[in-house]
Amino acid sequence: MLAPREPEPSHRPLIPVAAATLVAAGGIGWLLQRAWKPEGDINHRAAQALSAGAAILCASVALDSALEHYRGKFKNRAMFVGPTMALLGLGAATCLAFRPDRAKDRLPKIALIAVGATGLIGMGFHSYNVLKRPGEIDTLNLFYAAPVGAPAALTLAGLYGVIAGEMLDGSDFVETRLPQLTAGLIAFSLLGTVAEAGLFHFRGAFQDPAMYAPVTIPPLAAVAIGAAALSPRAADFAKPLLQATAVLGIAGPIFHAYGIHRNMGGWYNWSQMILQGPPLPAPPAFLGIAAAGLGLLPALREREH
Amino acid sequence: MSEFRSPYPSYDVLDKWDSPSWNDQTREAVGRRLDDVPKRHFLTAEQWSLLEAIVARLMPQPDREEPVPIVPWIDDRLQKDRRPGYRYAGMPPMREAWTAGLAAIAAECIDRFGKPFEELSSEDQDGYLTTIQNGEVSSQFWSDMPVQCFFSELLLKDVLEIYYSHPWAWSEIGFGGPASPRGYVRTGFNERDPWEAEAADV
Numbered sequence: 001m002l003a004p005r006e007p008e009p010s011h012r013p014l015i016p017v018a019a020a021t022l023v024a025a026g027g028i029g030w031l032l033q034r035a036w037k038p039e040g041d042i043n044h045r046a047a048q049a050l051s052a053g054a055a056i057l058c059a060s061v062a063l064d065s066a067l068e069h070y071r072g073k074f075k076n077r078a079m080f081v082g083p084t085m086a087l088l089g090l091g092a093a094t095c096l097a098f099r100p101d102r103a104k105d106r107l108p109k110i111a112l113i114a115v116g117a118t119g120l121i122g123m124g125f126h127s128y129n130v131l132k133r134p135g136e137i138d139t140l141n142l143f144y145a146a147p148v149g150a151p152a153a154l155t156l157a158g159l160y161g162v163i164a165g166e167m168l169d170g171s172d173f174v175e176t177r178l179p180q181l182t183a184g185l186i187a188f189s190l191l192g193t194v195a196e197a198g199l200f201h202f203r204g205a206f207q208d209p210a211m212y213a214p215v216t217i218p219p220l221a222a223v224a225i226g227a228a229a230l231s232p233r234a235a236d237f238a239k240p241l242l243q244a245t246a247v248l249g250i251a252g253p254i255f256h257a258y259g260i261h262r263n264m265g266g267w268y269n270w271s272q273m274i275l276q277g278p279p280l281p282a283p284p285a286f287l288g289i290a291a292a293g294l295g296l297l298p299a300l301r302e303r304e305h
Numbered sequence: 306m307s308e309f310r311s312p313y314p315s316y317d318v319l320d321k322w323d324s325p326s327w328n329d330q331t332r333e334a335v336g337r338r339l340d341d342v343p344k345r346h347f348l349t350a351e352q353w354s355l356l357e358a359i360v361a362r363l364m365p366q367p368d369r370e371e372p373v374p375i376v377p378w379i380d381d382r383l384q385k386d387r388r389p390g391y392r393y394a395g396m397p398p399m400r401e402a403w404t405a406g407l408a409a410i411a412a413e414c415i416d417r418f419g420k421p422f423e424e425l426s427s428e429d430q431d432g433y434l435t436t437i438q439n440g441e442v443s444s445q446f447w448s449d450m451p452v453q454c455f456f457s458e459l460l461l462k463d464v465l466e467i468y469y470s471h472p473w474a475w476s477e478i479g480f481g482g483p484a485s486p487r488g489y490v491r492t493g494f495n496e497r498d499p500w501e502a503e504a505a506d507v
Contacts, residue, residue: 072491073491264486264488265325265328265487269486269487270325272488272498276488
């Protein structure tokens with residue numbers, strides 16, 4: 001009888017890589033938080049954080065969809081729409097984040113509504129792409145056809161932007177249901193992004209234990225901010241979890257860069273691996289959502305008084 | 306025979322030599338095929354020249370100044386007795402099959418045409434090879450060899466296999482060589498990665 005074969009132990013320096021990545025991401029996150037100086041009352045600060053979150057989401061979608069649609073050779077002309085609208089959303093949301101005084105302008109609002117609608121239409125296109133393939137809804141197509149959930153990030157960004165515009169228009173929204181509803185939206189955003197990351201990390205067989213991070217911490221953050229919508233005291237739990245989620249959003253591209261290095265040919269073979277390896281621009285979606293959530297927390301807390 | 310024109314007239318797979326498509330392992334393996342063509346060890350000089358003549362009809366290379374070497378690699382295979390790992394029922398082991406097959410061809414040609422295969426006209430050579438392909442040979446020379454199997458599964462397969470292992474043949478068909486380290490990203494129908502050969506309109 002043959003003895004059962006033990007798998008060969010990994011020689012990858014996973015722990016040092018993970019530690020260095022998280023330290024670097026934490027440092028970048030700390031610097032970002034220090035540099036972030038929103039002005040005005042709680043309404044204003046929440047609105048600006050939501051706009052910044054929308055801008056980060058749009059930047060992530062713009063790069064990621066440009067890369068993935070390039071991989072798909074822009075076979076369908078409509079594939080230009082996603083990256084283009086994401087850039088438009090990035091412009092409009094950045095404008096709101098840095099020039100809140102111009103929130104009454106119609107243009108950014110219209111742009112953000114259009115961006116949000118594009119996300120819905122994109123999900124339709126991607127669903128069609130899955131359904132037209134043999135096997136329709138099976139794991140193979142969910143893994144390798146157009147990702148059904150990805151365009152939703154544009155819809156979320158559009159919603160964040162529109163909500164930010166509402167908050168900036170001068171009325172006091174702390175006592176309305178808007179912060180609560182927004183907290184619910186952010187919880188939903190986190191869970192959707194977790195589903196996306198979970199699907200693709202499952203496809204990648206969770207071969208690096210760090211791949212479990214985005215399916216463990218952000219769901220907790222989602223629950224916490226959801227709870228904070230109902231009970232202001234839960235905001236205390238939500239803050240560190242959202243901060244951790246934001247750090248993951250920064251750490252993601254670094255981890256993914258290491259993943260590209262680990263692929264056949266590594267970075268020397270970048271022209272293939274940037275398409276085939278883990279997607280560099282995808283993880284900052286977590287940063288965008290977490291930033292929006294962190295900015296909203298004071299408004300949620302305020303409801304106690 | 307219709308004239309063959311490569312759809313990739315300006316493509317040379319060897320341009321990938323120093324690119325991220327190839328690594329040291331690739332370069333070593335391909336370099337051996339280019340530079341270390343084996344010398345004759347197993348076949349006799351007569352068998353060698355007969356096989357050269359047969360190969361020239363099975364895989365004609367009129368447009369090449371220097372043809373892709375095929376016979377040296379068959380000889381190398383026989384010398385090292387590197388068999389494919391399987392054998393058709395009724396076929397003798399690889400070495401015996403080649404020796405017996407070449408002997409039968411040599412003898413049958415003298416019998417039919419009164420001169421060796423190498424000295425036949427191209428038409429007669431093709432005609433005779435066709436009779437082997439169709440199994441219409443005389444058992445006096447071939448005894449119990451499954452002749453059609455010898456032609457299709459040994460002779461033709463080895464010739465094509467060796468021809469298309471050579472980078473010059475890869476250039477002709479737009480093949481990129483080993484998919485290591487750089488493989489393929491766009492794997493759907495009619496999709497081409499930027500580092501793949503682009504077919505010209507011919």
